[in-house]
Amino acid sequence: MPQPPKELDPARSSRALLGTELRHWRMNVRGMSARELGESVHVSGDLILAIETAKRSCDEELVHALDAVLGTQGTLSRILKLVCADADRQRADADNRSPSPSARLHEGDGERILTGHASLAPNGTDPVDRRSFLAVSGIAALSTSGLSTLVTRSEPVPPPAVIRPGDIEQIHTAATVISKWDNHYGGDGMVREAASAQLQWAGALLQADCREDLRADLFAAVARLGMVVGAAAFDAYAHNDGQRAFRFAAVCAEEADAWHLRAKIYSWLARQQIWLGNPDRGLTFAELGLARADRLTATEQAMLHTARARAFAKMGEVQQTLSAVGAADDAFGHARAHEDPPWMAYYDAAQHHGDTGHALYDLALLGHDPARAQERLRTAVAGHGDEYVRSRAISGTKLASLLMTTGDPAEAATIGHAALDDAGHLHSRRAADDVRELGLMAGRHPGEPVVAELQQRVNATVKA
Template sequence: MPQKPKSLDDTKSARAWWGKELRNWRNVRSLSSKGLGKRVHLSGTMIERIEKNERLCDAGLARRLDDALDAGGALRRLWRLVEEEAAGQSGDADSPAPARLSTGKAAQATWGLDGLPPGLIDPGRADPPAVVRPDDIAQILDAATVIAEWDNLYGGAGIVRSSLYGQLLWARGLLAAQCPPALEADLFAAVGRLAIVMGASAFDAYEHEDATRLLRFGRRCAERADDWHLRAAALNWLARQSIWCGMPDEGLTHAEDGLVRADRLTPREQAMLHNARARAWAKMGRPGQALAAIGRSDEVFGPAKGDEDAVWMSFYDDAQHHGDTGHAAFDLALLSGQSPAVAVARLTKAVDGYADAYVRSRALSGTKLATLIMATGDPEEALPVAHRALDEVGRLRSSRAVEDVMNLSKECRRYADDAEVAALRERIASAVRL
């Protein structure tokens, strides 16, 4: 017979009370812990541990659980007591708690997942050491690599969001530890790299406040480490996020800042930042400047060599170059009336060239390509491109990908009488609801 669930004591703390209410709502909805976990992209074991107050939750997850259980805001309202209790404990402490990165409420908890792959740190089982060793720095870099791989494969709103902040809080704790002078630059660079990866993932999940703070923190770490390559990466993501959020002028400023002392950057890094400039100019309706930035990106990317970049720049290959410049050309075609030929050619080359490790990038470029053809060309030609992109969007948890397919659906409206286009719109609606 199934083992009877452990009785929960809701008198210990507000958090314990919240965990018991979570279990109560789960039982009311006749959901197993595994079933609820699937709805919020956590394991059943993790749900049970949150209920038992053995693993920390945060405000963002509390909202998702409230929605998943259709609790009508009950869990959200109760979570305010948890936050008030935590604030009171912090204020009443005899000595102040160690400073933590200010990344919004969602970053104040340490999340972990069972069965973490090698390289990821489980914050529930390890505190930062008192003295930094080379192995600690290597572990941070391994964590950044694994998270980046997950982000590219699954999108920032999926499994990645369930494991991020504990990794950074552990790494951030190392900055307060005793560090040999010879390791200090490497430590700041590693923590900065992890923050930038997490910021990029938060951007993809539309957690924009967190993304901005993480990326700015990553930039500060890069500057402390005197790492111009890492600094360029942080400013590239800040630029892309600003442009996506409708602030192209701010995005252009970040991109231009990244190109300060461009002589210290590799050709790929320079091309990456010129692409951000091109996208900003395109959004501002300045086709001349956008085309000039695309041309400059092509020019500096041409002599790039494979062995001169940091390992984490390996994503910027020929496919990425054509995808990024193709996105700028896409905006020129739709916003400024430029010929779509350049964008179609570049996006096609990107879609055909992306490796399987970059599902999201291929899906984003494929969706843009289908949207452009639907808007300016033959809808019958756009259909197979759109369906291929949707196959990959269906594998992701990416708010950016969802917004792009919704824009594709809008372009389909002009062909409302076409049965195949109507079927595509129905498929898009189903994909967005999942």
């Protein structure tokens, strides 16, 4: 009589989380035995079981094959990044030292100019060896290991003993600058490193003396910065760091009674969970954000209804997706830019059409009418300016992928080339994954020369 599967504990480690997700996709989603899955990826069923129980590790090539066979949309590959990051941190702890910036340049990630696996420490409890801003700049990228020590800060800069209004204004300025960098360059590399250091500094300010009349403003400013840092980490697939930053930001927003910030932070938490393959959890965050919707602007309500639509679409709930898109459209029809806080300036007509278009894209791949998704994605691509080049690249890539599947492959190739013009300058894991998806869609048209040319460019832009 076969033994029941061993109970798994995903909270035990990132490696255990990978095994738990693998078993979920194998058994609950695809209904495959370990032997069947092993044969599909050319390994033994025993190895599959060993990976699921965290007894054996899984390399990058195998995890990509598992994602492809199980149709996880990259879920296992994203978790493997956390496994690798944890392993790097453990090795660093064992050596009682942190890797130098120049050493991190050579870790196995061909998509990023600079890498860094140090965790955020927004509450100041984790030991983090942060380099100065210059240590993650082009100087470090070009230097030898000896020269890198010249730009390593030897003494930490202590936070002020008393909070002044200017300190709060500096936090807001940092959040604004990092958000602009994130939108323009992507959240990986230097952007993420600079963002992490800024949040560590801002978190330390919460321990300083602060006048009661400034306290809410201080917590709101730190919440906004935490939200921006979480967004950069999300884009870099540093999901553990991203979730910690978002949750830290949510606590600060609650402390400040900042309902507008709270809504935006929950929107980010929803989007991250949907991206990670947890749409039900993402839906919960979106609906938490909509609590006391009467306190939110119409734009914020539209943003959260869009998150609901994307969650429903990932779950294959057609009518609920369409209903959520309709609610988002109704709310956005009442949007007034002057009522919105500064961090909502990004959510214009292009962003609204792009986000709802992504939800309708998922329905189109399930066999539903693609026309509405195409129309919205076209509007998004046309409306995004250079300050939101990542959003334009992602919407353009989605549109090209949709046309490869449901429309004219030649037109898809033209749009795909334009999207690659944008994506090629980014340090964005999300954009890179969408480009890979476009390459897979292009593979369905092997006889089309223009499509083959696009596929070659995709392979040159990101790892196949």
